[in-house]
Amino acid sequence: MAEEKREFQAEVAKLLDIVVHSLYSNKEIFLRELVSNASDACDKLRYESQTQTHLAEGGGEFCIRIQIDKDAGTLTIADNGIGMNHDDLISNLGTIAKSGTAEFMSRLSGDAKKDTSLIGQFGVGFYSAFMVADTVTVFTRKAGETQGWRWESDGKGSFTIAEDDSAERGARMVLNLRDDAKEFLEAHRLRAIIKRYSDHIAIPVMLAEKDKDEETVNSASALWTRSKADITAEQYTEFYHHVAHAFDEPWLTVHYKAEGAIEYTGLLYVPGSKPFDLFQPERKNHLKLYVKRIFITDEAADLLPPYLRFLRGVVDSQDLPLNVSREMLQHNPVLAKIKTGLVKRVLSELKKKAEADAEAYAAFWENFGAVLKEGIYEDFERKTDIVALSRFQTTQAEGWTSLDEVVARMKDGQEAIYYATGDSVANLKKSPQLEGFIAKGVEVLLLTDPIDEFWVPSLGEWNGKKLISVTDGSADLSAVKADEQTEAAKPEAADNASLDTLIAALKLNLGDKVRDVRASDRLTNSAVCLVTDAGQMSLHLEKLLKAHKQVDQDTPRILEINPRHGLIKTMAERVKAGGREAVEDASWLLLDQARIVEGEMPADPVDFARRLASIMEKGIG
Numbered sequence: 001m002a003e004e005k006r007e008f009q010a011e012v013a014k015l016l017d018i019v020v021h022s023l024y025s026n027k028e029i030f031l032r033e034l035v036s037n038a039s040d041a042c043d044k045l046r047y048e049s050q051t052q053t054h055l056a057e058g059g060g061e062f063c064i065r066i067q068i069d070k071d072a073g074t075l076t077i078a079d080n081g082i083g084m085n086h087d088d089l090i091s092n093l094g095t096i097a098k099s100g101t102a103e104f105m106s107r108l109s110g111d112a113k114k115d116t117s118l119i120g121q122f123g124v125g126f127y128s129a130f131m132v133a134d135t136v137t138v139f140t141r142k143a144g145e146t147q148g149w150r151w152e153s154d155g156k157g158s159f160t161i162a163e164d165d166s167a168e169r170g171a172r173m174v175l176n177l178r179d180d181a182k183e184f185l186e187a188h189r190l191r192a193i194i195k196r197y198s199d200h201i202a203i204p205v206m207l208a209e210k211d212k213d214e215e216t217v218n219s220a221s222a223l224w225t226r227s228k229a230d231i232t233a234e235q236y237t238e239f240y241h242h243v244a245h246a247f248d249e250p251w252l253t254v255h256y257k258a259e260g261a262i263e264y265t266g267l268l269y270v271p272g273s274k275p276f277d278l279f280q281p282e283r284k285n286h287l288k289l290y291v292k293r294i295f296i297t298d299e300a301a302d303l304l305p306p307y308l309r310f311l312r313g314v315v316d317s318q319d320l321p322l323n324v325s326r327e328m329l330q331h332n333p334v335l336a337k338i339k340t341g342l343v344k345r346v347l348s349e350l351k352k353k354a355e356a357d358a359e360a361y362a363a364f365w366e367n368f369g370a371v372l373k374e375g376i377y378e379d380f381e382r383k384t385d386i387v388a389l390s391r392f393q394t395t396q397a398e399g400w401t402s403l404d405e406v407v408a409r410m411k412d413g414q415e416a417i418y419y420a421t422g423d424s425v426a427n428l429k430k431s432p433q434l435e436g437f438i439a440k441g442v443e444v445l446l447l448t449d450p451i452d453e454f455w456v457p458s459l460g461e462w463n464g465k466k467l468i469s470v471t472d473g474s475a476d477l478s479a480v481k482a483d484e485q486t487e488a489a490k491p492e493a494a495d496n497a498s499l500d501t502l503i504a505a506l507k508l509n510l511g512d513k514v515r516d517v518r519a520s521d522r523l524t525n526s527a528v529c530l531v532t533d534a535g536q537m538s539l540h541l542e543k544l545l546k547a548h549k550q551v552d553q554d555t556p557r558i559l560e561i562n563p564r565h566g567l568i569k570t571m572a573e574r575v576k577a578g579g580r581e582a583v584e585d586a587s588w589l590l591l592d593q594a595r596i597v598e599g600e601m602p603a604d605p606v607d608f609a610r611r612l613a614s615i616m617e618k619g620i621g
């Protein structure tokens with residue numbers, strides 16, 4: 001087969017351009033990336049050969065060989081792992097399959113400095129080779145196949161693939177180093193880099209200059225099997241970078257050995273920044289499962305509940321059989337026990353951190369709170385623990401506060417914990433439904449994560465106090481006293497009789513577009529707001545569902561009017577004098593106004609514009 005030339009996927013070409021041109025400050029990490037890939041490739045083959053022994057035959061012990069050739073100016077990184085065939089090469093080294101790629105690409109600004117730090121979080125893996133090499137040639141043969149291949153590229157838009165009979169099982173990457181990267185031909189430099197970044201790699205990493213003796217550079221023992229006292233903070237961090245394909249500092253490292261009925265070792269990390277795929281619909285976990293130090297899979301769905309999917313790391317079980325198949329891992333009782341243990345441990349570590357350092361905990365919460373809260377809804381047994389770990393923004397507290405603190409601040413006469421749901425704290429703070437609460441000094445939780453719409457109703461109450469939405473018609477503040485000054489400053493309300501007549505007129509004018517019309521004591525500055533009746537979907541949830549096309553109809557709401565507002569008082573007088581027709585346009589505008597404040601369209605935009613124009617004309621005239 002002749003040499004075949006192919007273009008890189010557009011995203012890869014763009015990424016490569018940035019990698020090469022944006023002066024990566026830390027070029028040496030290319031070696032960590034390639035060694036990490038080589039180690040993954042060996043892990044994969046070791047696992048596959050558990051059931052298909054012929055695959056790993058004849059390749060010797062697993063190892064990674066790094067060879068320096070000063071005369072040729074090349075650095076070679078070779079492994080005897082799983083290798084790649086023609087199609088693997090095209091899909092692995094020509095495209096980016098990683099989830100979150102599209103989002104990541106859309107965030108690249110073209111500003112080298114910003115992009116470099118973003119790439120730092122995303123990781124460029126194999127492509128980082130082009131930071132130091134002007135051409136990269138990969139010789140590879142897939143385990144179990146006879147045909148070898150050569151892949152080559154200068155990283156400028158295209159690559160070639162051709163058959164190659166010299167390729168041995170595994171992959172050999174030959175980097176033709178750029179003039180400004182010749183430092184990576186110095187053995188002492190490479191030794192230091194490997195020690196620094198790849199010491200924890202569980203298979204030997206060997207280094208040699210051409211025609212000289214090889215030396216093993218790393219410790220070659222799985223990091224998690226060592227005792228904690230023998231592991232430095234840097235080693236933990238480097239292992240995190242390797243296992244998570246991450247580039248940030250871990251926020252929390254949990255390393256422990258569970259002994260007793262079920263034995264396993266866990267080395268778990270909470271990342272320091274938000275991974276890109278956190279809100280992918282699959283909600284996959286990212287733990288790597290090992291059995292007696294042999295890699296099994298990173299797709300053991302039952303190992304961790306989805307609400308802890310931000311964790312990275314490894315779990316090494318003593319109790320599962322080595323030849324455990326991926327199918328056997330489903331509904332596996334050993335795995336179920338490990339999962340229970342992991343959840344318990346992680347939640348208790350989070351609790352410790354929350355108690356020890358509220359500020360540091362807030363950083364965690366901002367990254368992963370929205371994910372953890374899914375557990376309140378999904379994990380019946382742990383929901384109380386998770387609520388206790390949850391933090392909230394409110395109308396009163398600066399920063400983040402716990403639900404217990406909110407309960408402790410409840411006012412005399414306050415029966416329930418109140419909350420508001422919406423898109424942003426800033427908008428929520430302005431919403432009319434909150435006015436009465438703010439006036440009476442009643443604290444309200446401001447909830448802006450979509451998941452809040454689900455866990456709050458499922459929790460129902462906390463410490464014996466019901467959780468009630470401020471847009472719920474039953475939220476009643478009459479028992480809470482406002483301070484005297486606020487009370488005295490209130491404008492006079494319309495009298496009851498004219499208010500009743502106005503309410504009757506509004507009901508007739510608006511017909512089935514409203515569920516009810518009533519006077520409200522939750523408003524101070526606004527004339528109207530919409531609230532929901534008991535059992536109705538909240539306004540915010542309806543908006544979310546509409547955005548996802550899950551509902552397409554408006555649910556009629558209760559229109560509450562402010563009897564102390566000038567507009568309401570004027571309208572009440574008009575009705576008395578001229579009947580309901582006198583306020584027909586105003587009734588609709590009132591309803592539309594309440595809808596707009598909720599972020600919704602007027603019921604009929606054309607009618608809305610016509611009525612508004614007509615009223616403005618009269619007003620201006």
Ligand SMILES: Nc1ncnc2c1ncn2[C@@H]1O[C@H](COP(=O)(O)OP(=O)(O)OP(=O)(O)O)[C@@H](O)[C@H]1O
Pocket residue numbers: 033037038041079081082083084092093122123124125126127170171245
């Ligand atoms: N030495 C190797 N042997 C076999 N396959 C490899 C090797 N190096 C890379 N690959 C394949 O190429 C794919 C892409 O590698 P790359 O380093 O770009 O991304 P990754 O390792 O999946 O993720 P990350 O970008 O986070 O490192 C790998 O997932 C793997 O399938």
